[in-house]
Amino acid sequence: MEINPGEIGTILRQQILQYGEERQSIKEKGEVLQVGDGVALCSGLENCMAGELLSFGHNVFGIALNLEPDYVGVVLLGNFEVIKEGGEVTRTGRIIEVPVGEGMLGRVVDSLGQPLDGKGPVSTQNRRRIEIIAPGIVKRHKVSQPLQTGLKAIDSMTPIGRGQRELIIGDRQTGKTAIAIDTIINQKGGDVVCIYVAVGQKRSSVLQVVQTLEEHGAMPYTIVVSASASEAASMQYIAPYSGCAMAEYFLDKGQHALIIYDDLSKHAVAYREISLLLRRPPGREAYPGDVFYLHSRLLERACKLDEKYGGGSITALPIIETKAGDVSAYIPTNVISITDGQIYLEADLFNKNVRPAINVGISVSRVGGDAQIKAMKKVAGSLRLDLAQYRSLAAFAQFGSDLDAATVRQLTRGERLVEILKQDQYEPMPVENQVMAIFCGTGGFIDDLPANSVGRFQKEFLEYMANRHPEIPEAIRKSKDMDDTTKANLGEAIKTFKSTYRAAEAD
Amino acid sequence: MKQLRLAKRYARVLLDLASERGAVDEVKADIKSLEGYIANLRPFPAFLSDAKISEDKRSEAMTEATALLRLRPLFAHFCQVLVVRRRFVVFPAIAAMFRKLADLRDGYVRVKVVSAETLSDAEKDALRAGFAAKFNCKPVCEFTVKPELIGGLQVEINNVVYDNSISARLDTMRRKLTGNSQR
Numbered sequence: 001m002e003i004n005p006g007e008i009g010t011i012l013r014q015q016i017l018q019y020g021e022e023r024q025s026i027k028e029k030g031e032v033l034q035v036g037d038g039v040a041l042c043s044g045l046e047n048c049m050a051g052e053l054l055s056f057g058h059n060v061f062g063i064a065l066n067l068e069p070d071y072v073g074v075v076l077l078g079n080f081e082v083i084k085e086g087g088e089v090t091r092t093g094r095i096i097e098v099p100v101g102e103g104m105l106g107r108v109v110d111s112l113g114q115p116l117d118g119k120g121p122v123s124t125q126n127r128r129r130i131e132i133i134a135p136g137i138v139k140r141h142k143v144s145q146p147l148q149t150g151l152k153a154i155d156s157m158t159p160i161g162r163g164q165r166e167l168i169i170g171d172r173q174t175g176k177t178a179i180a181i182d183t184i185i186n187q188k189g190g191d192v193v194c195i196y197v198a199v200g201q202k203r204s205s206v207l208q209v210v211q212t213l214e215e216h217g218a219m220p221y222t223i224v225v226s227a228s229a230s231e232a233a234s235m236q237y238i239a240p241y242s243g244c245a246m247a248e249y250f251l252d253k254g255q256h257a258l259i260i261y262d263d264l265s266k267h268a269v270a271y272r273e274i275s276l277l278l279r280r281p282p283g284r285e286a287y288p289g290d291v292f293y294l295h296s297r298l299l300e301r302a303c304k305l306d307e308k309y310g311g312g313s314i315t316a317l318p319i320i321e322t323k324a325g326d327v328s329a330y331i332p333t334n335v336i337s338i339t340d341g342q343i344y345l346e347a348d349l350f351n352k353n354v355r356p357a358i359n360v361g362i363s364v365s366r367v368g369g370d371a372q373i374k375a376m377k378k379v380a381g382s383l384r385l386d387l388a389q390y391r392s393l394a395a396f397a398q399f400g401s402d403l404d405a406a407t408v409r410q411l412t413r414g415e416r417l418v419e420i421l422k423q424d425q426y427e428p429m430p431v432e433n434q435v436m437a438i439f440c441g442t443g444g445f446i447d448d449l450p451a452n453s454v455g456r457f458q459k460e461f462l463e464y465m466a467n468r469h470p471e472i473p474e475a476i477r478k479s480k481d482m483d484d485t486t487k488a489n490l491g492e493a494i495k496t497f498k499s500t501y502r503a504a505e506a507d
Numbered sequence: 508m509k510q511l512r513l514a515k516r517y518a519r520v521l522l523d524l525a526s527e528r529g530a531v532d533e534v535k536a537d538i539k540s541l542e543g544y545i546a547n548l549r550p551f552p553a554f555l556s557d558a559k560i561s562e563d564k565r566s567e568a569m570t571e572a573t574a575l576l577r578l579r580p581l582f583a584h585f586c587q588v589l590v591v592r593r594r595f596v597v598f599p600a601i602a603a604m605f606r607k608l609a610d611l612r613d614g615y616v617r618v619k620v621v622s623a624e625t626l627s628d629a630e631k632d633a634l635r636a637g638f639a640a641k642f643n644c645k646p647v648c649e650f651t652v653k654p655e656l657i658g659g660l661q662v663e664i665n666n667v668v669y670d671n672s673i674s675a676r677l678d679t680m681r682r683k684l685t686g687n688s689q690r
Contacts, residue, residue, distance in 0.1 A: 011683055025670045025679060029663070033511070041508060044666040070511045090668070 032056070032087040033071060038232045039277045040074045042089045048072050051131060053092045058082045062089070063096060063234070066278050073278040075234040077112065097127040098242045100249035105193065108210055108224040111239040113246075116226060117210075128249060130241040134300035141306040143340075146371040147258065147315050150186030150428020151179065153358045153421040156380035156438055158343055161371030162192075162256055162313040163304025167335055169320045169327065170345030174357050176319045178425050179343065180260040181209060183317065185216045186428035187258065192315075193250045194222040195259040197243035199236050200266030203228045216426060229266075236270035244301050247314045251303075254310030259302070263319035264295060268331045285330045292334050299338050341365035355422060360387050373431060375482040379439045383417065386442065390414020409447070417441045419454035432473040433462050435482065436490060445494045457501060464497050514600035521585055521601070522608050530581060531609055537582040538602045544576055545598070555595035565590050616644040621653050621661040623672065638664065 030044025040062060045054070054062045054074055060083060066073025076083065077096075098113035103124030108117040115122050143161035160166045168176045184194045196213075198206045206226045213219045223246055227239035240261050247257035261267065268291055275288035283289050295318075302316035318339065320332050325347070327336065336342055341364045350357035369377075389410055397403060397411055420441040423429065429437070437458050440446050449457055465473060472493060475486050482490075525534040545551050551572075555565050569590045573583040589595045610617065618638055620626075626634070631650060638646040642664065653661075657673035 008684070011680075015680070025675050026667060027670065028667045030666060034508070043511075046666065068508070070515070071508060 028091045030072070030089045032083060032085055032089055035076075035080070035083050035085055035087075037277050038076050038080060038234055039274065040076055040080070040083060040089075041071045042074055043071050045072050045089065045091060048091055049093075051095055053094050053096045055090050055092055056080075056083050057088060061092075061096070063238070065274070066280070075237070075274050075278070076232070077234050077238070078232075080232070095129045095131055096238065097129050098245050099124045099126065100128045100246045101126040104223045104246055105221060106219045106223075108206075108226060110231070111225065111227045111235040111242045113242060126249065128245040130238055130245045131297075132245070132248070132301070134297065135303050135305060135309075139303075139305055139309050141304045141311070143304050143367045143371055145256075145304070145313070146368075146373060146431075147183075147192065147256075148186055148428075148431050149179070149183040150430070151182055151356055152423055152429060152434045152438060153356055153360060154179070154343060155372075155431060155434055156376060156421075157360050157384050158341060158358075158363045158365040159368035159372040159376070160315065160317075160365060161304070161368045162315050163302060164341070164365070164367055164371075165299045165302045165316040165318065165339040166365060166368070167318050167320060167339040167342040168345070169322060169332060169336070169342050170357070171322055171325055171347045174345040174347050174350045175355060175425075176321070176345055177205075177209065177262055179345075179356055180262060180317055180319065181212055182426060182428045183258065184213060184222055184260070185218045185426060187221065188216070188218055192221070192256045192258050193247070194218070195225065195243045195247050195257060196222060197225045197227075197240050197259065197261050199227050199239050199261065199263060200229050200270060201226070201262065203230065212426065233270040233273040236267060237274055240264070240267055240298050244298060244314070248301065251305065251312040251314050252310065254305075254312045256313045256315070258315045258317065261298075261316065261318040263321050264335055265321045265331050268294065287330060291331070292338075295331075295335055296338050299335075340367045353422075354418060355425070358421075360384060360421075361391060373480040375435045375476050375480060376431065376438075378482050379435050379442055382442055383438065386410070386413055387417055390417070412447050413441075413444065415451045416446050416449070416454055419451055420446075420458060422455060430473075430477070432476040433465075435476050436465060436473065437462065439482075439487075439490060440494055443491065443494070445491075445498065460501065461494070461497050464500075465493060469493050510597050510600050513594065513597050514604045517585075517589070517594070517597065517601045518604035518608055521582075521605055522612065524581060524585075526612070528581065530579070531613075533579055534582050535606065535609065537576070537578050538605060540576045541572070541578065541582075541586070542599070542602055544572060552595045552598055555590050556593045558593060562591060610647075614645050615647050616642060616664060618646045618648045619663040620648055620650050621656065621663075621672075622650070623652070623654055623656040623658050625652050626650060638662075 028045060028047060030042045032040050033043050034041040048054070048064050048067060050064060050067055052064045054064055056062060060076065060078045060080055062074035062076045064072050064074050099122050101124035103122055107115055107119065107122060109122065110116055113122065143163045145162040147160045147162045149155055149160060154160065158166070168179055170176050180196070184196065187194055196209065198209070206224070206228060210219070210224055213222055225239055225243040225246070227236040243259055247259045250257045268287060271291060271294050272287050276282060276286065280288045299316055299318060302314045304313040305311055318335060320335050322329065322332055327333070344359045344363045345357045346359045349359060390413065393407055393410055394414065420437055440458070440461065446454055446457060472486060472490055476482055521534065522531070525531045554560065555569060566587060569586055573586065578586070589598060620634060631648065635646050635648055638644070655674060659672035661672050662669045
């Protein structure tokens, strides 16, 4: 407990001036009628507001979710074993708040903003309500700035803009979290603050994420909010809102934030648990009727603000886990309809060693196109079409019948493109390198190389460019465009490198 | 929660009937004596609601209790209805709800006053008069002493606690100084 001597004077002054007014504190109280499974029903509390924070004493709080004529249904936060029937509950008149600010960066906290990393108390004075109404239409600006994920397959074909909500969807073990982590790592040295919200995850997985981020030097600009599987459903329920409140602090300062909700299917499950315990009527898949609003009000808070309001942004990457690739289940369809596009990961591709296992055919980005840099637009324009043709032809080619030259050419190109888009984990790539690598593929420069050699070619080529022709990536980075001269120079450089690469291969 | 709604429904009907006959106080007295009886015979309400026991037997037990306690006809009939409908388990909640509704109807308000020291009779009367004027009601006060308050009073009326005790003020000051508004 630290007391700042300078503040005492101010407080004393206030106390003297307001002496008469603050002599009496008024609180409204009620009684716990029933408690169990993390919910409590309380009588009294006649003026209680929906979503209000209620105090049960012993440092236990609850959120009022159901307001009935005779009682209030409360979901409990924290250690609720100490609450007894007949116990006292008082209104606080407030909505739940979490600490926010720069002091949170580099920390691992729980849903209430309490530190979990053993690095002492969080050093911040600011607090924010976890639930606010999302910015209105007037305050917003259209998505126009890119948010580079560092992944070729995403930045080229499903580009994400700042303020966008892009869903990452796929079965278990298909690399959903890996995409999110790579995106965080790629923001190193940039102006984007990252928030990773783990909902219902194993503690070991959260630890792994934190360690990975630390190893790659990504923690100094990242906040991890963790409500692991062992925590009460109520803590899992509020975790995304807490994380969003932390992001909004940076938004209001005109900064850019990236928030990852990992994952919202477990969040919906936690909310279902609370709703069923509160005896709200179950609907499809036993989810309550307002499960759509649960996610829509959260994801609506992702936005790009107009310059007049600071020009900050919150980009949201919600993650949804599907069961056996079923995207038509209730929660996946809901979240797909709320977000501005989805990145679809497939177990089949993952097993074929196509990693990241993105199905580029059905992955879309509805607003990110405007945010893509011109250079990328130029080189990747034909990428999606080429890959789509390759996929349809590949299905036929499996029958092994005679193929005409054009088909063979398309198949060769497709195979090379798939190879080009493969990328190792934790190795996000700067956008200029992505442009050059994709240019090799779409420009047809590597059609004569064996497919299994493309990965090595790409790596060595980028090293070669960095050493011998640093002016070309530099030009792309600066102008964000690729004019004809750069294009010609790049083409020449590729040809020169190829001759040496061939020679090296022959050795 | 179902019990709460049931209790409210039954208590309201009983109160209506009692007030029509001008027998609210009598019913209150009957309730009290039946509560005393149940306190000594804990399984009684459960027995009277048990579906496995025939209605006649249950009704008979109730009649016996009625005779023993000399319950007046209105309340005795009410109890028999509870037995027939197998709702006697709710009786304690009905009793509490009846008193609450009767108080509300007559303008009585229960006030809990906690003080650091024992209050004198004059002080108590002054408080009663104050409550009556402020809340426009007939206050029924319950005085308790809690030295932890250090000084001042804590008054609970209609689920609202007005706290101007020294301990509460110290607490507010502590929260302000440490800047911890949440806890």
